[in-house]
Amino acid sequence: MPDHQFVLTLSCPDRPGIVSAVSTFLAHNGQNILDAQQFDDIETGKFFMRVVFTAADLAVELAALQTGFTAIADRFAMDWQMRDRATRRRVMLLVSKSDHCLVDILYRWRTGELEMIPTAIVSNHPREVYGSLDFGDIPFHHLPVTKETKRQQEDAVWQLAQDTKTDLVVLARYMQILSDEMSARLSGRCINIHHSFLPGFKGAKPYHQAHERGVKLIGATAHYVTRDLDEGPIIDQDVERISHRDTPDDLVRKGRDIERRVLARAIRYHLADRVILNGRKTVVFVD
Template sequence: MSHHQYVLTLSCPDRPGIVSAVSTFLAHNGQNIIDAQQFDDAETGRFFMRVVFNAADLAVRLPALQTGFDAIAERFRMTWHMRDRAAQRKVMLLVSKSDHCLVDILYRWRTGELKMIPTAIVSNHPRETYAHLDFGEIPFHYFPVTSKASQEAQVLKLVEETGTDLVVLARYMQILSNDMSARLSGRCINIHHSFLPGFKGAKAYHQAHERGVKLIGATAHYVTSDLDEGPIIDQDVERISHRDTPEALVRKGRDIERRVLARAIRHHLDDRVILNGRKTVVFMD
């Protein structure tokens, strides 16, 4: 049996026979199911599923499986995706002055935790801002925001030219236009330094301090035209006290932001996130 693994994700209106149809199809095509997770959303009436499998019959290739699965997908009105888990996705990193998330992502990539291919690092600040960082062979692009429309056009052109699959806003402190948000729908992840939807904008920790909160947090979400209100992928919090200054909150918040963004990226790269309207279904490992 092959150790080479594939993953299938799907969502569709809930009805009897979905799991049976999927498992029967895989079995009849010489595939062995390694892991399967499913969720029936009673509120929306939709069904979600993630299946990891490998080949007992090496003669059946992925393109043939994808073609054959079309009939099942059409019958159940599925939105689905099937891919080779060994095929790494291309990821572009956008950053501003704060580089702690960028540094963490690069470390996790270099150690093999985040299995991806970095296509570029893009910033609205010059390369000298990150003189202390080693980008290796990852191309760096400085796109100053002299005109928001032209700057975003440069970014989108680079996304297309590099074949980027996922754009990560690693503390990129620019609000994307509605057009750019729409063009990157479902493939752009942002980290917001707040436990959304509590505090929005750039001074979230200062707002939290002024309100005397007892918990601070961070939220990773897909970008939409609604500022900081896209479907949430991951969140985390940390307890604080009245002794903590805004500076202490910022310091503690950096640690939360790093781990939340890393988890969100890893979940996306491993096909664990399925959109469910304004929410997400996240199949945890």
């Protein structure tokens, strides 16, 4: 990745001149656009844009670019951010007994596919549950939770997120429902993997629900966490065909593969600033 490669993401009410203003600003500040994607949501009248750029013949500090862009952002009422792509986001992983998503995330991180800094692995089960699984230097925290201790446990998780300067929390099959307060705290920066193709088969044992209905496709959904259970803005989904011969255990086995790849894609999109919230939905600029 070239030095000083930046990414700008924005959303605002749609009106003429947005693209021109953005490109003109970058050109006047010695920047060269490497990639640009945009979307005009006709239903809501909102405009979305993602631009990757780098210095052409003039090195400008990120802070100076951000300050200069503020006037344009104010003029178009933009919700925006501009960041250095070399700065890796800090990610906390929450997990319960099922560790297939956790193992997959750690593998993709170690191979460089997920460009992030793991800040902690948090589980409501003890370290022994994961056997010889190699966490490396990533701190492991056992924070058990019961109905009576849920508030204290979530306060501890929140404090840990603050202490480690965590940018993103990933629920890697963390089988605990976050409280409304915790969901609000993590708004827009907490991704969950739901082992079902939402909005169908919400709640517990979705594969068993699917089997009882005789479905021919099963899937998984990665979404941002909100106060409404399993109804947060969807980032990514995938499916796999099944047949009448498949048992609930077969669905669970096949579902694990879908969950891994869907969650990994959602994390990668978020880390690469490819996801922009659009009310109850998302705009995802895929690569």
